[in-house]
Amino acid sequence: MNRLRVLALLPALVVIVAAALGPTLAPQPADRPVGIPFADPSSDAWLGADRLGRDVLSHLLYGGWGLLLLAAVIAVLVTVVACVLGAVAALRQRVGTLIESATDFAMLVPVVLGILLVLTSWPDAGVYGLIAMAMMFGVPYCARVFAAAASGVAASGYVEAARASGESLPHLVFREVVPNLREVFAAQLGLRFVEAVYLVSTASFLHLPTTLGTGNWAVMVRDNASGILLNPWSVLAPSIAIAIVAVSVNLAVTEFGRGTRGSVDAVSVRQSADPEDRPGPAQNSTPNDAGAEPNSSAARTARLPVALGGGANGAHPASNVSAGAEAATDAAHPDGFGVAGSADGLSDIEPPVGPDSAVASNRARPMHDSSTGDEPDPIVVVDGLSVRGLSGHELVGPLSFRMSPGTITALTGPSGSGKTTVMRALLGQLPSGAPRAAGTVEVAGHEVFALDSATLRRFRRTEITYVGQDPGSALNPLMRVRTLLAEVARDRSEPALLEAVRAVGLSAEHLRRRPGELSGGQQRRVALARALVRRTDVLVLDEPLAGLHGALRSEIASLLVGLAKHGTTILLSGHDTAAIHTIADQVIEVGTHAAAPGLTLPSPATHESNGFRPATGPSPEAADRGDVDGGSSHSAVEHSRPPIVFRASGINASIGKRRVLADIDLALTAGSALAVVGASGAGKTTLARVIAGLRAADGGALTLADRSIELGGRRRIGRGDGIQLVPQNPMSALNPRRTVAQTLGRPLRRIGGVPKNAAPQRITELLDAVELHPALAARYPHELSGGQRQRVALARALAAEPSVLICDEITSALDHATAASIMGLLDRIRAERGTALLVITHDMTLVAGHCAELVVLDHGRIVESGRTAEVLANPVEQATHDLLV
Template sequence: MSLVEVSDLTIAFGAQRAVNGVSFAIAPGERFGLVGESGSGKTLTALAIAGLLPEAARRQGDIRFDGAPLPDDETAMARLRGKRIGMVFQEPMTALNPLMRVRRQIGEALALTGAGGDIGALLTEVGLEPRHAARYPHQLSGGQRQRVMIAMALASAPDILIADEPTSALDLITQATVLDLIERLCERRDMALMFISHDLKAVARLCTRIAVLKAGEIVETGATGEVFGAPRANYTKRLVAAARMDLPQVEHEPTDVVLVETKGLTRRFRQPGRWPLPGKPLAAVDRVDLAIRAGESVALVGPSGCGKTTLARMLVGLDRPSAGGIRFAGRAYDPNDPAIRRDLSLVFQDPFSSFDPRMSVGRSIAEPLRLLPAMDGASRERHLTEAVEAVGLSPDMLARYPHEFSGGQRQRLAIARALVTRPKFLVLDEPVSALDLSVRAEVLALLTRLQAEFGLTYLVISHDLDMVAAIADRVLVMQAGKIVEEGRPGELFVHPRHEMTRALVAARLPEVG
């Protein structure tokens, strides 16, 4: 008998159907994956099983748990969810209470389920030391917060764990650690898993059977190896091709001219100490020497907290070095020099938060043109139009606001804003980490085309080695604020020398199909 059985599930908001006629079953102890792009209905399906749909949602169809229909009574549903269904949400920082210590949050989960349990033992089971119980969420890393969420979900010894994108915001090594942890817990507890993700490699790593959702409907289902190895639906074929990073090859040739150079670049931050003694300074970036040639695409990889973003912020003038220097195009870098500033641009990791929601995207994209005060109105309009058309969008969209665009469109607009001053050097901070597979492939293909057309120089910050291998001429590996290894991706990822590079390569998930 199935543990969870979903029959003809439909979820609507008014006249709009977000999930339409979805049916599947999960057996006890089975690891089942639900894949698809944003808006396909994955999370809503999971919330329906857990009885957590928003009030505005109207549900039709049948959901049975262990042979019985889900209870209509909210108290009975909460009791079932608390005791037999564990839920791990996508973003642990927002799911955890920032004002409560870990001990109290796990203790609440134990009390609500009526289950006995030891908080220290739960933390140990998910790979944390019991001392972490005294910390607040902001005092933990992303991987540690995700482990706390898993510990809370395990508090009632559930029959099924529903994990919604549990690794999407994690670096490569932490992602592999969390996937290993989930697999180990499922085997040890004989617990079923419903794993929701748009990362096909993570799904292939964990799940024995999958269903592929598109626009609220299942287009394909079956054993994971069969679906990814020989997909039947065109949609699944596109997802698998995008996961393999099959990008069109566009020729570009770096020059011998060094565009960006650093010597002994260092950024220290003062850590909090105990009064009256100050804390010891932390070197987030520690004596970094690098040289990036004009027309080159350089990738900076490493675990979270190693100093990648701090280094990038100094290169574009958003942070000042504590020591060392930067040279741009052969001269000392002055962040207040408009002639240099207009040749540098940064594409932020999250395109939505990088736009002012109260400003039209046209105003936001035009803002960097203030670095060109001599430009007349006609030239401004021409620059704006050319930047938007270069990323494949229409100037007619410029009057809209950020919330009126999809994630892929917002990322294209962020790239257009970076291009509007016609810079020479672009820093791209995790430019595709928040995007669906097919959109990610489109944006990466766009970046390679723009580099060839405009002669751009890239510094790409990422923890996705497959993306790095597809786009980078050279890779820099960072650990604890230092560059510890560098080389061409084809050589570096095959024959890594430094222990950090070996750890990153070992954490890389295998290809799907």
Template sequence: MSDLVLVDRLTVLASNGQKLVGPATFRIPAGTVTALTGPSGSGKTTVMRALLGRLPSVTARATGTASVAGNDVFSLNHVALQRFRRMHIAYVGQDPGSALNPLLRVRALLREVAPDAAMATLVDTLALVGLSAEYLRRRPSELSGGQQRRVALARALIRDTGVLVLDEPLAGLHGALRTDIAGQLVDIARRRSAAILLSGHDTTLVHSIADQVVELGAVTDLTEAGPPRALVPSGHPEGRTAKFRDGTGTQSRIADAFVETAHASPVVTLPDRAPGVPVLLDTDSVGDRAGDHPIGTDADLVRNGRRGSLGAAVKDGFGQDEFALRAQGIGASVDGHQVLADVGFELCAGAALAVVGASGAGKTTLARVVAGLHRCATGYLELRGAPISVGRGRRISHGAGGIQLVTQNPRSALNPRRTVAQTLGRPLRRIGGVPRRRLPQHITELLASVELPADLAGRYPHELSGGQRQRIALARALAAEPAVLLCDEITSALDHTTAASIMALLDRVRADHGTALLIISHDMGLVAEHCSRLLVLDHGRVVESGDTGTVLAAPTRTATRELLG
């Protein structure tokens, strides 16, 4: 097999000489899938974008070599680089929705990158990512976050390039759809003799489809002859992931991955923490140490009834009659299409309610209605016993004790012209009433609470990894001391260890302050571990609800069963 991607000691440096990532060395033969792994902030996105000749800033520089389809990307001039990107490589980033022109319908978005494609090709490409031909008529505003991600993936696939670089392509998708698209990617690599580089924090699934796994920071030898193999550090116990990479039986390997009793220990090397940065998380207090115990698959946690000890305690830690939020008869439409109908729920102070469903079920729209960000909404909302407006309206008058939303695409939600300190300082001053002279101390404490070093305060969003941006968005919401915190897929861009730490933090917040959580997630293991109650949406309607363990152990609806993969 010929190597379509050759990377040799690639290192990316900031203008001050600080190493952002590297040295990384790997090759990707035609017809194979390579998984790029590492904890949030380890530089996966930086390496992927470097293969396109893109560095984090105009002042950043790269050493080593990166050859893609025979092109040394760092030696190409501007015109040659544009031609190279058009002909040889397709890239889908972590926030693909931001790359979709909001004025164009999906049909035009596909034809924008493949102007000569026949209608049948458009339909077939959408089918590869689990979307019907009906979506050709929709605009990005009419799509959920997961559907936008699939349209962006379809735009990459329809170009039929030799190299595909996919940053978190399976994030924000429910279990059955993740498995299906993962299998499609393997098939595309084999059938087109393409080289696919992808990342993902669903390590069981990503490892199961990868011919090789490249861990940033690990010392590996890629010079051996024969087909690519798993790149597991010698100290890793047994390397269970290698069982899935024999080059055959892709679909069965995926299925096997989901019925393994637990993930193998994370094959990652955590970066050194900046000296002097406090860590406020005391994960020992929640029973199992976050990140130290095996993290089971979605089905495992449901079968075994596992739930964190604090998760069970918190749900009864505040008066059951003390409702933080009530919703009745919630309906919503987008551009004339009804996406929510007669949705209702009650959320107690200090409790956690999971809202789950397939991509496009209406989960994000529900969160936006509750947050007061969706104009075309109807129904009744009550916050701490007082009715609040449904539909778009300013709610800053609620001050501390209001509702805060953390979205699934933090890059779109963070002002690119504000530093981290400015982003966190705004709610601290306007809602929390923190004096200006005390802002630095509060900002440092907020960053530490989400396990980020204080020196990130001076950075802008584009200088952060996807996982770091997500944690900044969470810290901004926590700065407002909300009574209700809406979390839309906030762990989808995080590695398992960091996700466990974030959820441990949220458990502490609701235990200490009585904050009510509404968690939107496709990670059913996370839902089973941390949320006492569950609400399943399907096509904008509630189809199943109740105690999380009961619903997931014996789901009565197909929509619920498909979430378990």
């Protein structure tokens, strides 16, 4: 506990301890007169006497415990009940609606007035009546706060995985959601305690029967108010005691909230898939005395906006989108919505040379003055950055690079190499507890680690924008997209917001949706739109092309190229090396795979336009089996195959009045692998959630091994049914409060019926099945790499011995080597266990290499299906062509 926390909490602790021990510390009995009424302080009565001649100090020591105990009881009851109700509301929409109605009703009557009316008409209620009334009026408000906080937890991958495995509502509430609301619980408990102190004091002051003990501080204030001029301490002493408790607890709650959350502000720094990249407090050093800020927001706002994307003139020769497509992008944005760039100067990085250097050498740099031959000064300078973990192991470094205005720099490397750590360093934030061993980071003229807290927050608001690897976690699930954009936009007008969503490939209709109504790819685009509307000179994007289909990936890449051409400096990371090399001016490989630390690689100009190139074709095992029927009415060719173990027929689903799935038919045989592909928003994840039992469907039927399965989100409460889901994001897929052993032990005991004493051995076997070392069982998710987390999520699903395994974009956040390893592992599992796989992905190379058959979704319908090799070789529908761009 740091010194500031101790100082914030110390006054309240002193008063509370004094109140609790008061009767034993009091020099006189509380009711014994020691002098004349309102006598001045003396050696016998340090604070003088009250209206009955009693020692004020003794009465003060006797009167505190009752008030504080009653306030604590009220605070605990209100907070606990509200926390549980809020968690239930986040998991059950009807309960949430009921809580909102109760809150609206409670708002009609002021709390004190309501309690006054009840207790005056029910004088025998006493303390119990006050507690009941406090809960009646306090719980709805507090529950709404918890419901808002719990909604993000309830939408996380580990909660969905628990629901898909048949966990009961009490388990979801008390084991999955509530433990991850600790910070909110602590803050609310402190606030409710302060509120309860005031409430009990007010009730006592109004002569309501609410006293525990012979009297309390509020009664002292009431009874001695007439003598405040004779002996002020008779009134001031209890008033100051109440104020100290209230103010000190509020300060302590605020300080503890800052400590647990770190210096997170509008940048919305979130968790990522890299193991070292945990959110932590900003590392502040000596304050910056420079005074004026270069590239101030006022100066930048005065600039004329420029169009997003480039036209035919000055087109980026390295773009992975054709000139015609780029021109079409410009035509779609006639209003000139854009991001202004910096006018600062030049890079010390030598231009790449050789036959593969065309991209970097031909890259349009509008800030470059060709007439003078000078290059612009770098806007980002990372010099010798080295970061070490608490154990002394090196997380990153040493790493050095520079970025000129209007350029794109890409970080590549395997999962866990520290890419996200480097990107967050530009924001002045390092992993929790990780010291900056050496080096400096300068952005837009600021040495970020030397900024004081206020300057650092202003820097993050005005100079730099960060979009994390899991952008969905940065979107408030209760807000509509319009509000999410408007809260950070410089221009909040409707045309500007429309232009922002159109720039990232979304329609105006998406402005009315909430994050829960968007696909993963659509959430990623909304997060990017939020970054664009802030109009900062430096844009930091962690995996911006992950989880997007081919055509959209090209569009987003073209958008980034257009932003850079107009002055925005972009640092991005990614595993799609072909796309990255096509758009980046410099590529920096981070981690052990680099030839040297911080090696800068030229961007080759010979890459194809993100083209689809099947590497190996379908796996031999899949081809020999003649895998799955891609849809009963859509399969082009019938093959002799094992009996069907799972079938979905006529699946229909809607969100509001919008149909998102229509007449979906598909089937799986034992050991088969069927790919479900399509553009973002086509309905892939909705289909997976319907099959997994996480959401209701409007109609259709599911059959597993000739057994009918109920459609709907409540079908598996309390039991498993042979279908397991592996969620998309490996970080959010695991409960951060649980070790790997705890994560795997639950399904083993509940579904597998494994005795507690046999669980460790079975956990070791599961880890071995997914090629992880048994020592990892004691680790928490943040101590694992992205690939390790994905394997643990897979092991958890396998613990339930499923017949069908649904894999939702499980390789999108992984580097190619790790993704290939995961898919090879799945091939082995389905061969050994006969598990059928339903693979949802945008990676068509992965589909060609591991799935013998596929179905293509477009706007909720199957538009094409059949043998993978045949469909990809001769696509008929435009939706299929778009995936192969």
